[in-house]
Amino acid sequence: MSLEFTSSEMMSVTAARALNNDMTCFVGIGLPSEAANLARLTHAPDVTLIYESGTLQTKPDVLPLSIGDGELCESALTTVSVPEMFRYWLQGGHISVGFLGTAQIDRYANLNTTLIGDYREPKVRLPGGGGAPEIATNAKEVFITVKHSKRTFVKDVDFVTTVGFGRDGKARDNVPNIGRGPTIVITDLCILKPDPETKELVVTSLHPDVTREDVIEATGWEIRFADTLETTPAPSAKELEVLRSLKARTNAHHSGQQ
């Protein structure tokens, strides 16, 4: 019997599976945090999670609403200052994976969280860079998780807040001492990976019951598909149970405060 699950659950479970026990992951808030903690509560109990508020090796019981909820500090091995976090732990080369979300992403996996429109006269002002610009270059590799839509997946981002591979796919070439950049993008429809040569994002795996047309329809450029296109394995009963219970605990926690 096949299980019922939503496309959001499919995305979180798939994103969680990208992490393993050997990784030290610098976690962005929102979808990446959900995926990272799901990984920790299922197949990767020893994955090291680090948040930019300074909490090292943290094991929150509920998902934090902000990057610095008390839960993160109280369940951490130790908590360091923010300059130490960015200078010693991130820039110093101790992070294997930076896990990021975004508002816009383009074909070279550049991320925009700054604004829609023109910088001086924005149509929509977004929060800005936060930790992402340096996470994306100082972590050894970058995972991205974001919902798939034409508004989000654009040919060229309005503003490169955080570099993927630049406007031409070559921004990382010959830059010393930085990571290799995005290696996987997980959406609610599919998995994309950068082409080894051109760095353009290519669909490598479709989630169950998703068609090529669904992805084409939700992407703002002429999206390419890998020659051997895989089907992403569906979530297991255990993954769904752990994810749902994590989200229920989180919702109860954040709405119960006064």
Added chain:
Amino acid sequence: MAEFLSLQEAVSRHISNGDTVAMEGFTHLIPFAAGHEIIRQEKRNLTLIRMTPDLVYDQMIGAGCATKLIFSWGGNPGVGSLHRLRDAVEKSWPHKVDILEHSHAAMACAYEAGAAGLPLAVLRGYVGSDLPKVNDQIKFIECPFTGEKLAAVPSVRPDVAVIHAQRADRKGNVLIEGIVGIQKEVVLAAKRSIVTVEEIVDDLGASVNACVLPSWAVTAIAEAPKGAKPSYALGYYDRDNAFYKEWDGIARDRETFQTWLKDNVFEKGAQ
């Protein structure tokens, strides 16, 4: 030595119109009580610096205190936009606010450089980002030893630093616990500092490596119980995540915001 003042007196004496003010606390220990006192005293033309403007600067910007904001992430964490900040940037309401934006890494380094008495901070940052195109305070320099291209930003050296902490002892030494953010750096980087505390105690109870600001490194201390609400103070009270969500509705509309400001800030006296 730090001087014990009422919050009203501390703000009145140490913050002037036109000052550059950095109110820090990375999600934790955000000095809301002090922010509200600045709003009540109708301080104007402030340059506000904060990595995450958060609700405290959304309120101060909406109340008309600021003409410039230097920041690195301007959202309501886990909820969405800061609507008063957006209204000021997109529609110049209540008036125009200039922005200068950085990344977190750059601002953290800039505070640290300020505390270290240096004119600039150097980091491996902004590679491939458009931020240097819109912020003329981001430059690139060549390492004189290796030739590597590195980013440079000016250090943060505000007129006034404002932070909240768990407690001070009666001599004015301050203890900060939990997510310590850039609290120590901002106080040491600033010309003057105001520290609000949950309580004043006989003995700080600090462990040997605790984050302690000695009395002689702080200008003024004001007791402000619950002074970080709706953010939190580890060991005293939790973050009011429900209010952070509620703020989205309050701040979205100018009139709702002004009513909130009147009821919750102007008509409440200083502690």
